[in-house]
Amino acid sequence: MRDLISQALRQEGGRLLVLDQRQLPRKEVWVECRDVDQMIELIRGLAVRGAPLIGVAAALALARLAAAGETATAWRAAAERLRVARPTAVNLMVAVDRLLLAAGHPPKLDRMAVVDAAETIFDEDVELCEAIARHGVALLGQGETILTHCNAGALATAGIGTALGIIRRGFEQGRVAHVFVDETRPLLQGARLTAWELARAGIPHTVVCDNMAAALMASGRVHRVVVGADRIAANGDVANKVGTYGLAVLANHHRVPFLVAAPRTTVDPACPDGRGIPVEQRAADEVLGVACGSKVLRWCLPRTAVWNPAFDVTPAALVTACVLDCGVWSPAITPDFMGWLKQCKNK
Ligand code: MRU
Secondary structure (H helix, E strand, O other), X not given: OOOEEOOOEEEEOOEEEEEOHHHOOOOOOEEEOOOXXXXXXXXHOOOOOOHHHHHHXXXXXXXXXXXXXXOHHHHHHHXXXXXXXXXXXXXXXXXXXXXXXXXXXXXXXXXXXXXXXXXXXXXXXXXXXXXHHHHHHOOOOOOEEXXXXXXXXXXHOOOOEOHHHHHHHHHHOOOEEEEEEEOOOOOOXXXXXXXXXXXXXXXXXXXXXXXXXXXXXXXXXXXXXXXXXXXXXXXXXXXXXXXXXXXXXXXXXXXXXXXXXXXXXXXXXXXXXXXXXXOOEOOOHHHHEEEEOOEEEEOOOOOOOOOOEOEEEEOHHHXXXXXXXXXXXOOOOOOOHHHHHHHHHHO
């Protein structure tokens, strides 16, 4: 197995290591992933997160299992368990299905083909991020201030990220001057992870609480909103971290362009529209308080009722443009997303 190195995932000397994102930015702790059930726990617990990265990580975990000589039956059962570790990001299912296809018809298990497919998924994700950034940067003016939500960066992909990839390359070219980062309640992927990435890249940024976005946009300081996606339906509706839909409504009201950045692995042609996207519901504890190291600081009464969807769905009509690796789709100009995508991929 080849060595593969990214910001949050490493396949090195035959070992698979993940950066435990729950501990950022306090500590950079790498965890060795020894089996598929551990990878499922790492993904469910958000140690490994972000739509493209969970697909890549799942693929590499399955490749290790195949290479280790697991029986074909047990390998397929592990693949089915991993496939449903999180329900919303379709990249996970796309990656696992690609490996199942590479494995061949049961009872066959083509171990070399599985390893090759997993490593190709890693390489392709790096390239997809760069292609998204190229298309996205071309849309930016000079010295823009961008508002982003959650973390769609190098921590969420094998490459430079999707939304943050555009921001990173845009900054290098003088097109991005400043980034506002939504803290992203309840698990603070913006405040903890995106701010960490931007600091490391030397990109000026300011963290805001999610409920400040309206006032921030009203102040006229945001030129553009750029976010990632976990699943894009066939009609262009976009599932992303909860709070994204609110930002899209605000952007529409304030006439601020709203961009969604994603690789083709995030598009789900089998899902006709946003109503068909399964939205993950997470534990009440995430909202009732916060984990501080090994302790939980609870600010609500323990049995307080909680609604905690991890994602929401933004209708395509609120998206100014979807920046994919193959090009830029504008719902207002070309309403037929699938038709556009087919042409775009064939170019
Ligand atoms: O729950 P998370 O942290 O996995 O959610 C991540 C997001 O919503 C990201 O915006 C999305 O996966 C795109 S990452 C390139």
